[in-house]
Amino acid sequence: MPIGTTVKKAIFNTAFNYIGKNPEENAPKLMSWVDKLAGDGPNTYAEQRAAVRKVLQDPDNNMYQLIMKVMKETDPEVLKAIFQNFFLNANIVGWPRQEEYRKKYNCNIPWAILLDPTSACNLKCTGCWAAEYGHKLNLSLEDIDSIITQGKEMGVHMYIYTGGEPTVRKKDLITLCEKHSDCQFLAFTNGTLIDDAFADDLLRVKNFIPAFSLEGFKEATDGRRGEGVFERVKHAMQLLKDRRLPFGISACYTSQNLDSISSDEYIDFICEMGARFIWYFHYMPVGNDAAPELLPTPEQRERMYHRIREIRATKPIFAMDFQNDGEYVGGCIAGGRRYLHINALGDVDPCVFIHYSNANIHDVTLLEALQSPIFMAYHDGQPFNENHLRPCPMLENPDVLRKVVEETGAHSTDPQSPESVEHLCAKCDPYAENWRATAERLWAESHPAKDN
Ligand code: SF4
Known part of the structure; x- marks a missing residue:
């Protein structure tokens, strides 16, 4: 008989309280209980459990150090809220609900929803259109509330703000955290609007994690974002660290900054500042003003492919690469398969x-949006490539996006300068062609044919 939600919550809370009392001693013990309960049969995640157990038994392991830092250096109430919202609500409880909707409506149901509360931004960064568009475009508080309410009905408990600069709307963001305390919120932010009062609010609501967009040290940051921005971001990180609040970093890698933002020096700096994760994004040549010369070369992307795995194996921070980690999520996760925007x-x-x-x-x-033509084309077409180092219908398979947009009649949603699919995909054609051989080699090396 499946375990009900109330029982799942009770087990979860007991386990959390037990680990929290003495993480070093109790986390490995808890894993032994999990092993006994799970048994050895199929679908018991034996490999994953073995990996977690190995980490928890090795104090020299970088992931062990990260887990202990998170357990011991995060405000306990904040930690509990994150565990409840992220692990329990978004996964253990939310996932079966999402599955129910997937089966019933034969469409994708996301695990997370990304949304732009505003297109406005307080900075004027080189290459970013947000500042030019002023405060004209906003989702109202009621719009966002309605999206979250509808999402929760389908089991979605993860909401990620992009923009624009989401904290331009910080008062509304806090209201939404309060109203939807069973959801986990995360925001990609330039960090410059995070002050004492907002940090206090974050400590009070407990369910909001900032991810600072930071691509390098002072010279690189101030050069692109404006004089003094690097120090303001450092100050914001310190405000969060002082309150034992968790945060991470998001960084877009290009042909020009790839080595510096994946260097030991940079990773050690953000770890020192207190970041718990770094989420790397491959530069995408999206928009009529995009600069295709910023696309990494195949050699650079291969370097990043190896480097991200090295960071994960050696540094006390959780590192992800949106483009080179497709193998862990079955390729493209968009179109509502795991997320939408x-x-x-x-x-x-x-x-x-x-x-x-x-x-x-x-x-x-x-739900109707998830059943709209372009979302159904994603649903029916995923994965777009069996090689998950070539996951994207745009970047690595531009003919797929051409076909999808033409066949579904989807229109450009760029409010400032609508871009034709042909214009966009023409920028990706040479990249896709150049990357193919390296991607095939790397994929064959990491996924050798079973019968060889
Ligand atoms: S559409 Fe491309 S960039 Fe977006 S999730 Fe899919 S693979 Fe990644």
Whole structure:
């Protein structure tokens, strides 16, 4: 008989309290109980459990050090809220609900929803259009509340803000954290609007994690974002660290900064500042003003492929690469398969990088948007490539996006300068062609044929 939600919550809370009392001693003990309960049969995640057990028995392991830092250096109430929202609500309880909807409606149901509360930003970074667009485009508080309410109905408890600069709307963000205390919120932020009062609010609501967009040290940051920004971001990190609040980093790698933002020096610096994760994004040549020369070369991307694995194996921080880690999530996760994106106009895009849509949240429900033509094309087409180092219908398989957009009649949702799919994909053609051989070699090396 399946375990009910109330029982799952009770078991979870007991386990959390037990580990929290003495993480070093009790975490390995808890794993032994899990092993006994899980048994050795199929679908008991024996390999994953063995990996976790190995980490928990080795104090020299970098992931052990990260886990202990998180357990001991995070405000206990904040930690509990994150565990409840992230592990329990978004996964253990939310996942079966999502599965129910997937089966019932034969469409993708996301695990997370990305949304832009505003297109506005307080900075004027080189290459970013947000500042030029002023404060004109916003999802209202009611719009966001409705998206979250509809999402929760389907089992979605993860909400990630992009923009624009989300903290331009910090008062509304806090209201939403309070109203939806069973959800986990995360925001990609430039960090410059995080002050004492907002940090106090974050400590009070407990369910909001900032991910600072930081691509390098003072010279690189101030050169792109403006004089003094690097120091302001460091100050914001310190405000969070002082309150024992968790945060991470998001960094876009390009042909120009790839080595510096994956260097030991940079990783050690953000670990020292207190970051618990870093989320790398491959530069995408999206928009009429994009600069394709910033696309990494095949050699650079291969370097990043190895480097991200090295960081994960050696540094006390959890590092992910949105483009080189497709193998862990079955390729492309967009189109609602694991996430979708809603812009400040309410257009429902399949991905934060794919600005084509047939649905707007002001006209249709979230579920109807998930059943709209471009989302169904994602649902029916995924994975777009069996090689998950070539996951994207745009970057590595541009003919796929051409076909999807043409066949579904999806329109550009770029509010400033709509870009044709042909213009976008033409920038990706040479990249896709050049990357193919390296991707095939790396994939064959890491996934040798079983019968060889
Ligand atoms: S559409 Fe491309 S960038 Fe977006 S999730 Fe899929 S593979 Fe990644």
